[in-house]
Amino acid sequence: MTQGITVHGTVAEGFEAVREEFAAFVAQERDDYEGQLCAYVHGRQVVDLWAGEGVGGDELYGVFSSTKGAAHLVVALLVQDGTLELDRKVTYYWPEFGAEGKSALTLRDLLAHRAGLVGTDAGFSPAELADDRVLAERLADQRPFWRPGTVFGYHALVIGALTGEIVRRATGRTLQELYEERVRAPYGLEFHLGLPVSREPRFRSTQPMLPTAEQAELLAAQPWGPHTLTAIAFNEHAAKPTVLESLPNDRTVRAKGPASVGGVASARGLAGMYAAVISEVGGKAPLLKEDTVAEFGQLHSVGYDVVSRGHRSFGLGFQATADAWHPFLGAGAIGHSGAAGSQAFADPRSGLAYGYTRRRFAFPGGAAPENDRLARAVHRAALASS
Template sequence: MTQEIHGTVADGFETVREEFAAVVAGQRPDHEAQVCAYVHGRRVVDLWTGADADSLYGVHSATKGAALLVVALLVQEGTLELDRRVTYYWPEFAAEGKGALTLRDLLAHRAGVVGTDTGFTTAELADDRVVAERLADQRPYWRPGTAFGYHALALGALAGEVVRRATGHTLQEVYEERVRAPHRLDFHLGLPARLDHRFRPVRPMLRTPVQQVARATPPDGPHTLAAIAYNRNAADPTDLASLPNEPAVRARGPASVGGVASARGLAGLYAAAIGELDGRAPLLKPDTVAEFGQLHAVGYDLVLRTHRSYGLGFQATADTWHPFLGAGAVGHSGAGGCQAFADPFSGLAYGYTRRRFAHPDGAAAENQRLVAAVHGAALGR
């Protein structure tokens, strides 16, 4: 039985509903997903299947988008300076040869501290300040600034400590006051207990027998860069899929992976970043969006072992996922399948969430056809 499609699309965006229905038809009967899009601040797509539009899902690394928006705001205001050394804000970070690293290089995944030699407990991963303290003492895994690799569980804590030292407030506090609350976004870095009933626990990825064997015998050992970055070198290795199901992770909202959101919240974040939303001026000026979307790290990612492109923390969405988007599109996908970004050239802001963990490397495959449909409609094709 095919799931019923709920929600609305604006005139001219009917093809998005058709594509979403086709995607849902190819999934299991218990499939839960949401897709939302804005164009120049107007909501043009708001669709879901299973549960309801107010359901909240763990968005894994799409959390980084909210964290990076806070950093961009503070850079725009002059509170942070990209070419200052991290140690100007955080002196302890100089340990083990990291003293020359700039904030710009830290954001571009060039710091070399993707994790620690012994890993973290789940309780530690839930607390950005604990993670930052341990990363400050860690010897980098490559000479800082000379190469790049995805700081999967570390980037939010590193950026967050810089924010805390510069402002006296946690990144999560700045986000709540400056971004989430004013725009009433359903995208939380620290889910209040009163809203926890809306959270839908992540379901594990379905695997064939061959995939199950592959998972039991991973191709990399516990001390590779990938294993360290994803905390598989810990005494109790992290199961990335289930992290949002941990109450402490949801409650604290670690800035790398702990966000909880709906598709409306994901899309709304990027709509607010680049354009007017609910009568409020854009959070970021065009020059700020351009600088954070400018390519800063392109080539072989030492952690992911493949080609990747990053701006200042944000994924280079056009190069990594959707080449038809405008150059300078900023966003971040999340393990489990979610996707979120802003394309300043078309005025498009997009968010997609799903409940079942679909793709450990980021955006689930269905985003290709959904984003193409939304983008085409936004351009009037």
């Protein structure tokens, strides 16, 4: 447990219970805990908290799959513009994708993790994982691991490269360029898909959390081997198997910002992006119209995920956050968690936008368990303040 780690930051009137909940959690954590919590309600920042030695509210962390939320916000904007159409075949934008039985797949099914293209037979090198263009080229030639559209499975390391290639073919711009131009820069968000050198001093390297004896036993009992679908999806079968927690510690990954896992952010950046998605912020209209949020948040793939081997819920590019993580949220909440424990979402029905980061991996991966109590406290306060 922590020995006197102080919680810093501010909360708006009516959100004092959130600070108390965060402090209670921090008091139970390890001495080396570092984390941040931020939330907006109807475009107004109401929570901005952090804890940990040497940590401020502007420290930056690898947010792993929370990156997918930023990536697919770009796709949603392009659908809203009419540049992309969800029910067009992927080959309309990217003809080479049709090889090996993939020609009938639509953009909608791809976004819903139904492509069956979670990796390649031989796996990827570290340099390839950092480069979405190279990943897309390799994946275009790959035979899918299930018949596209029939089941779904989490495309953990590649979904952003696949959708990013469609963005590039349709616009002539990379997904990362459009995100910077249309989302990050206009709002001054500390959520980067491609971390500039000037922001490197704020980056805190990801550190693995050593499992307890019970957790280590559970990990050792995991049923998948090196050539299973799960291993392929997480590149554990490659000549140099991927060590997931090390990805953001590679400067090449941080610099290129691969759209599946390469984002670097603060909790302020995560929450600020989702606030801009659903609310007026700084005099700017919400980035997405209500109909667009509703379509991307609509349940598309729900049930048994053949990769992660458990119950999962996806909308289009986003996790269906209420079903996937936090059932107290309103229907249609959209967001994405990250492997080290980050969580970020927008709940249009309450006007809540939420962001959480932590430095050390939380067992067993994905949204850290504390998010449930923290998000619940913020949501309760948000409803009471309305």
